[in-house]
Amino acid sequence: MSATAPRLEIRVGQPEPEFIPSPGKFGLRSQPVVRQKVLQRIHVEIHQLGVRPSEMLLGTINDLRFRVLKPIPVHLEFRQDGVVASWQEVDEFGMGNSISIACDDLGHTIAELFHSLAADESHLGPDLEKVLAVLKEHIAHRP
Amino acid sequence: MKVHEFEKIVNKLGLRTRNSGDRLAWFVYNGQTVVRTKRSQGNKEQPGDKIRQQLKVNEEQLAGLISCDVSLDDYVKILKGRKIIAPESQSASPLQPGSDKTGKP
Numbered sequence: 001m002s003a004t005a006p007r008l009e010i011r012v013g014q015p016e017p018e019f020i021p022s023p024g025k026f027g028l029r030s031q032p033v034v035r036q037k038v039l040q041r042i043h044v045e046i047h048q049l050g051v052r053p054s055e056m057l058l059g060t061i062n063d064l065r066f067r068v069l070k071p072i073p074v075h076l077e078f079r080q081d082g083v084v085a086s087w088q089e090v091d092e093f094g095m096g097n098s099i100s101i102a103c104d105d106l107g108h109t110i111a112e113l114f115h116s117l118a119a120d121e122s123h124l125g126p127d128l129e130k131v132l133a134v135l136k137e138h139i140a141h142r143p
Numbered sequence: 144m145k146v147h148e149f150e151k152i153v154n155k156l157g158l159r160t161r162n163s164g165d166r167l168a169w170f171v172y173n174g175q176t177v178v179r180t181k182r183s184q185g186n187k188e189q190p191g192d193k194i195r196q197q198l199k200v201n202e203e204q205l206a207g208l209i210s211c212d213v214s215l216d217d218y219v220k221i222l223k224g225r226k227i228i229a230p231e232s233q234s235a236s237p238l239q240p241g242s243d244k245t246g247k248p
Contacts, residue, residue: 081188093193095183105165109181112163116179125177127199127227 052078053099061107061139066114070138074103090131114139144191148209149182152198155208156215170198172219177228199227 057071076099077084085102086093092113094106117124117132124132153160158168162184170178180197182189195205200213204221207213213221222228 079190084190084193086193091193091196093190095187095190105183108164112165112167113179116161116167116169117176120176123175125172125175125227126229128176128179 052076056099056103058103058107061111062104063108063111065141066111066139067142068138069140072110072138074106076102090134110135110139144182144189144194144209146182146186146189149189149194152208156218172222172228175229177222199225 054076056074056076058074059068059071061068061072072087073089075086075088077086082095082097083099083102084093084095085099085106087106087110090110090113092106092109094102094104094109096102096105113131114135117128117135121132149166152158153168156170158170158180160166160168165181165183167181168179169176178198180194182194191205195202198205198208200208200218200221204213204218208218219228
């Protein structure tokens with residue numbers, strides 16, 4: 001009788017193989033990791049904003065009818081609702097959301113003021129006569 | 144200063160006005176333009192201190208102009224006292240509120 005008995009392999013002491021996913025792939029079991037807490041010091045420096053100018057000289061005005069003979073001294077004030085640029089000698093001012101817009105407005109106002117006062121020169125009160133004289137020192141009509 | 148406060152002064156003093164980007168206003172007394180001021184267009188808050196300086200009044204007088212405490216006659220007296228109006232000028236010119244600088248309505 002040549003019966004061949006089936007060959008049985010009995011693995012003893014060897015666990016069943018497990019699929020171990022490679023790191024970074026889906027299916028990786030999350031495991032709690034204890035890390036040592038590292039305190040990092042953050043260095044914060046507060047820099048002062050660039051100092052805004054309070055005085056400047058205006059060399060041009062945005063009106064082609066006029067040219068500036070002598071720079072116009074402008075005082076700048078930064079207020080909650082914008083910037084006020086003023087020429088204190090003649091009590092004139094301009095407003096805007098920025099320095100340049102306020103100076104533009106001031107230049108426009110100065111040109112209008114000159115135009116109006118010069119047109120009415122013979123009927124000015126003493127104060128406005130002085131204002132016109134100051135304006136003539138600083139600006140003139142273009143030829 | 145609010146826009147309506149500025150306009151109240153314009154009406155009270157009969158300032159002659161012209162719109163040119165900004166709203167320009169002049170006070171004419173006895174045929175002479177003696178004081179000018181302006182406000183920007185729109186409803187923005189106006190710099191009251193600058194307008195006060197242009198009108199040649201102090202803070203109390205400006206508050207009086209906005210309220211009913213300072214009249215046109217009072218204002219003329221203030222300007223005479225400050226030599227903004229020449230002393231020999233005697234009578235105020237009738238000014239039409241809302242007219243332009245050339246006197247046109």
